[in-house]
Amino acid sequence: xxxxxxxxxxxxxxxxxxxxxxxxxxxxxxxxxxxxxxxxxxxxxxxxxxxxxxxxxxxxxxxxxxxxxxxxxxxxxxxxxxxxxxxxxxxxxxxxxxxxxxxxxxxxxxxxxxxxxxxxxxxxxxxxxxxxxxxxxxxxxxxxxxxxxxxxxxxxxxxxxxxxxxxxxxxxxxxxxxxxxxxxxxxxxxxxxxxxxxxxxxxxxxxxxxxxxxxxxxxxxxxxxxxxxxxxxxxxxxxxxxxxxxxxxxxxxxxxxxxxxxxxxxxxxxxxxxxxxxxxxxxxxxxxxxxxxxxxxxxxxxxxxxxxxxxxxxxxxxxxxxxxxxxxxxxxxxxxxxxxxxxxxxxxxxxxxxxxxxxxxxxxxxxxxxxxxxxxxxxxxxxxxxxxxxxxxxxxxxxxxxxxxxxxxxxxxxxxxxxxxxxxxxxxxxxxxxxxxxxxxxxxxxxxxxxxxxxxxxxxxxxxxxxxxxxxxxxxxxxxxxxxxxxxxxxxxxxxxxxxxxxxxxxxxxxxxxxxxxxxxxxxxxxxxxxxxxxxxxxxxxxxxxxxxxxxxxxxxxxxxxxxxxxxxxxxxxxxxxx
Ligand SMILES: Nc1ncnc2c1ncn2[C@@H]1O[C@H](COP(=O)(O)OP(=O)(O)OP(=O)(O)O)[C@@H](O)[C@H]1O
Ligand SMILES: [Mg+2]
Numbered sequence: 001x002x003x004x005x006x007x008x009x010x011x012x013x014x015x016x017x018x019x020x021x022x023x024x025x026x027x028x029x030x031x032x033x034x035x036x037x038x039x040x041x042x043x044x045x046x047x048x049x050x051x052x053x054x055x056x057x058x059x060x061x062x063x064x065x066x067x068x069x070x071x072x073x074x075x076x077x078x079x080x081x082x083x084x085x086x087x088x089x090x091x092x093x094x095x096x097x098x099x100x101x102x103x104x105x106x107x108x109x110x111x112x113x114x115x116x117x118x119x120x121x122x123x124x125x126x127x128x129x130x131x132x133x134x135x136x137x138x139x140x141x142x143x144x145x146x147x148x149x150x151x152x153x154x155x156x157x158x159x160x161x162x163x164x165x166x167x168x169x170x171x172x173x174x175x176x177x178x179x180x181x182x183x184x185x186x187x188x189x190x191x192x193x194x195x196x197x198x199x200x201x202x203x204x205x206x207x208x209x210x211x212x213x214x215x216x217x218x219x220x221x222x223x224x225x226x227x228x229x230x231x232x233x234x235x236x237x238x239x240x241x242x243x244x245x246x247x248x249x250x251x252x253x254x255x256x257x258x259x260x261x262x263x264x265x266x267x268x269x270x271x272x273x274x275x276x277x278x279x280x281x282x283x284x285x286x287x288x289x290x291x292x293x294x295x296x297x298x299x300x301x302x303x304x305x306x307x308x309x310x311x312x313x314x315x316x317x318x319x320x321x322x323x324x325x326x327x328x329x330x331x332x333x334x335x336x337x338x339x340x341x342x343x344x345x346x347x348x349x350x351x352x353x354x355x356x357x358x359x360x361x362x363x364x365x366x367x368x369x370x371x372x373x374x375x376x377x378x379x380x381x382x383x384x385x386x387x388x389x390x391x392x393x394x395x396x397x398x399x400x401x402x403x404x405x406x407x408x409x410x411x412x413x414x415x416x417x418x419x420x421x422x423x424x425x426x427x428x429x430x431x432x433x434x435x436x437x438x439x440x441x442x443x444x445x446x447x448x449x450x451x452x453x454x455x456x457x458x459x460x461x462x463x464x465x466x467x468x469x470x471x472x473x474x475x476x477x478x479x480x481x482x483x484x485x486x487x488x489x490x491x492x493x494x495x496x497x498x499x500x501x502x503x504x505x506x507x508x509x510x511x512x513x514x515x516x517x518x519x520x521x522x523x524x525x526x527x528x529x530x531x532x533x534x535x536x537x538x539x540x541x542x543x544x545x546x547x548x549x550x551x552x553x554x555x556x557x558x559x560x561x562x563x564x565x566x567x568x569x570x571x572x573x574x575x576x577x578x579x
Contacts, residue, residue, distance in 0.1 A: 004308040005124070008088040015081035020136035022074035027141045029067030030282065031148060034275035036060045038152075041271030074133055082129035086121050093117055093310045101317040102382045103342040108310070111194035116310050119189050120303035127300035134289050142286035145279040152272045156262065159254050160283050163247050167284065170243055171291040174236050179298040181233035186302050188229060192222040237295065244288050251280045317381060323401035327408055329492035329523060330393035331357045332379065337388035339378055348374040350546040352388070356539065361524040363534035365568065366543030372527045373414050375543070376495050379525065380409045410489040414497040414527075416482035418473070420465040424458030427484045441488035444518055445480045446507050475502040483511070487518055494524040500533070512536065531565075531572050540565065 009016055036056050044053035097105075097113065108116075142164075149157035199206060199215050206215050255276055262268040332355065339349040349371045356362050364372045377383050378390060381397055390397045397405060418426050425431060427438045438458055442451055454460045454471065461470035462481075473481065479502040486494060500508040511518070512533060526537055534540055535554045542550040542557065542565045549564050550557055557565035 001305060001308040004311050005089070005304055008092055008311075009081070009085050010088055012081045012084040012088070015077040015084065016132060019074050019078040019081055019132040022070045022077065023133055023137035024140050025070035026067050026074060027137055027144060029063050029070060030141070031144045031279075032063050033060060033067075034278035035148070036063065037278065038269070038271030038275040041274055042269045043271075046270065074137075078129050078133045081132055082125045085128050086125035089121050089124065089307060089311075090117055093121075093307065096311055096313065099315045100313065101315050102377065104313055104315055106342050107313070109190070109194060111197045112190050112306075113310070114197065115189050115193045116303075116306050119193075120186070120306050123186070123300045123303035124307060127296045127304075130293060130296045134293050138286040138289035138293065142283050142290070145282040145286070149276055149279045149283070152276055153262065153268055156255060156258055156268070156276055159251055159258070160280065163251050163284065164287055167243065167247050167287055171240070171287075174239055175291055175294055175298075178233045178236040178295060181229050181236070182295070182299040183302045185226060185229040185233065186299075186306075188222065188225045192219075192226060195219050195222045240288060240291065244284060248280065248284050251284070252277060255280060317384065317402055319402050320399050323404075324395060324399050325401050325404055327400050327404045328393060329358060329408060331355065331391075332523075333391040333394075334378075335389045335391065337378065337385045337390060339374060339383065340386045341374075341383075347386075347546050349378070349385075352548050354541060354548060354551070356523065356525075358523055359521050360539060361519070361526065361537040363537035363540045364525060364527045364543060365529070365531060365534055365540060365565070367568070370543040371546040372543055373497050374546075376411070376413075376497050376525060376527065380411060380493075380495060381405060408491050409493045409495055410486035410491040410522075411495040412479075412482050412486045412497060412499045414501075416479065416485075418462055418478050418481055420461065420463040420467070420470065422459045422461055423454070423481070426462060426481055427458075427488050429485060429489070433488075438484075438488055441484040442481070444487050444514060445484035446503075446510050447477070447480050447484060450477060450480075476504060476507060479503060480507070483518075492522055494519045494522050496524070497527045498529065499526075500528070500530070508533070531569050542568075 036059060040053055040056045040060070043049060044056060093116065146157070146160065146164075149160055195215075195218050199219065206212060255273070259268060259273040259276065263270060263273060334352045334354045337349060337352045338347055340347050352375065364375060366372050374383075378385055381402065384398060392400070392405075392408075423442075424433055424435065424438045427433075427441055435458055439451065439456075442448070450473075461467040462473055464470040464472065479499065483496075483499050486496065486499075500511055503511065508530075515536060524537070526534065528534055538553055540550075540552065540554060540557060541548050542563070544564050550560065557563060558569060560566055
């Protein structure tokens with residue numbers, strides 16, 4: 001995990017190295033100051049040597065200024081390294097997510113991916129900054145101060161050793177408990193994000209069904225959980241402060257008590273005692289810092305793990321060793337194909353064997369959940385079959401180059417998505433496009449009116465997410481744009497999953513009328529609930545509970561009066577009398 005994350009530091013290695021170097025320089029300067037102070041008191045004040053006071057005083061100012069500068073530089077490089085590291089993490093995660101197959105994406109919920117890209121990265125960024133600045137500084141400060149203190153007076157300095165051990169024991173009791181809470185805490189963030197995301201994206205449904213109270217309660221619960229967990233953890237962490245103060249003041253008291261006696265006995269100078277008191281603060285503060293680093297590290301450990309999961313997730317749709325690059329459109333054969341969605345033990349498709357040739361138009365019909373959309377997803381390789389093989393031109397589709405293979409399909413998915421950018425870009429799915437081709441596709445998909453309304457302007461932005469002048473499109477309009485997208489791509493295979501489900505009867509009729517013009521002589525798989533709309537496909541496959549139960553032309557299927565097609569057709573004919 002550390003290796004995976006470490007690889008993301010990249011161009012910020014230099015800043016990451018400079019930070020601790022400057023922090024150590026700051027510590028060294030800080031440590032010199034008490035020594036200079038001792039010298040001012042002992043050889044300046046006590047000896048009445050004003051010259052010495054000026055000289056050492058000036059030196060002290062110089063040392064303090066260098067310390068200040070080193071501290072500032074350390075902070076600057078630390079901030080640069082940690083924010084840059086976070087930027088690289090987000091970039092690499094996002095890039096890796098783009099390579100995910102559907103089964104990779106099914107593993108993580110959307111809200112979890114968002115938490116990982118935001119909250120988790122921020123945690124790791126903070127921890128990284130803290131580690132860069134403190135991980136070297138705190139132990140260095142503690143060790144140097146301890147050595148200095150011992151070199152001044154070993155017997156008195158052993159008081160610090162006792163204090164460090166005492167504080168260390170107390171912290172080792174507090175911190176692991178706090179850690180446990182922190183770890184649980186970040187998992188709760190997923191619930192909170194899921195709650196917000198679902199609510200905001202479905203706000204209309206929430207309002208229409210007057211579910212605000214329920215939603216508020218759901219959110220409050222997730223929010224309260226985080227509050228409770230934070231409170232528990234913080235309650236433990238705050239004990240640190242009084243504990244630290246008791247120890248510091250205890251030390252000061254003991255040093256003053258024994259120190260005074262040692263001075264009276266003539267074994268310690270006043271200046272040396274002042275230095276010892278100054279080191280006291282350094283030692284104990286450093287110990288506190290070390291403990292805070294541990295808290296920070298364990299807080300970010302869970303986050304780091306979640307980030308590295310996203311980074312190391314390997315897409316399971318990989319190109320084979322020597323991919324077949326030249327993909328010609330041709331016959332497609334499903335050979336005993338079965339498929340289960342990842343993590344599901346129910347087969348969505350079971351033992352499908354089907355063949356269709358170039359230029360054929362196949363309609364797939366069946367009830368909800370019968371596996372129609374799954375069939376299309378397997379065909380264009382969004383998932384690989386669990387069992388069986390799909391062949392194109394007699395070659396297993398897994399042997400083709402993935403990008404090349406995908407280029408063969410113009411698809412309108414059932415859950416098509418438009419993006420918040422220009423109309424033309426949405427259709428062409430590229431920033432540069434031939435305006436003529438895009439317009440032609442839009443007209444074919446029945447968007448002529450819409451185009452006219454918007455002055456034939458293909459740069460009209462859809463939705464208002466990024467552009468306040470964007471246009472909101474209706475469900476039907478959106479579907480027509482998705483259809484135009486498939487038409488515009490002009491790939492040799494056209495896969496249409498309920499492409500007219502949101503269209504009004506007139507628009508649907510227009511599409512059917514122009515269907516042959518739309519798909520031309522390309523191989524087409526057409527899914528529809530509207531049985532009558534499948535009639536113009538010569539070949540109809542009937543799916544039921546993940547199996548292909550019938551196949552044939554409309555007429556031949558209707559002859560089988562005990563078959564599923566007959567059942568669906570007659571059931572629908574009752575409701576669509578006019579068809
Ligand atoms: N991402 C998924 N993860 C797990 N199971 C899924 C997933 N998508 C679909 N399923 C399951 O697979 C089965 C077939 O779904 P599919 O979407 O192929 O049906 P469909 O025939 O297209 O239905 P509809 O007519 O409603 O579009 C369903 O039982 C569904 O619960
Ligand atoms: Mg479907």
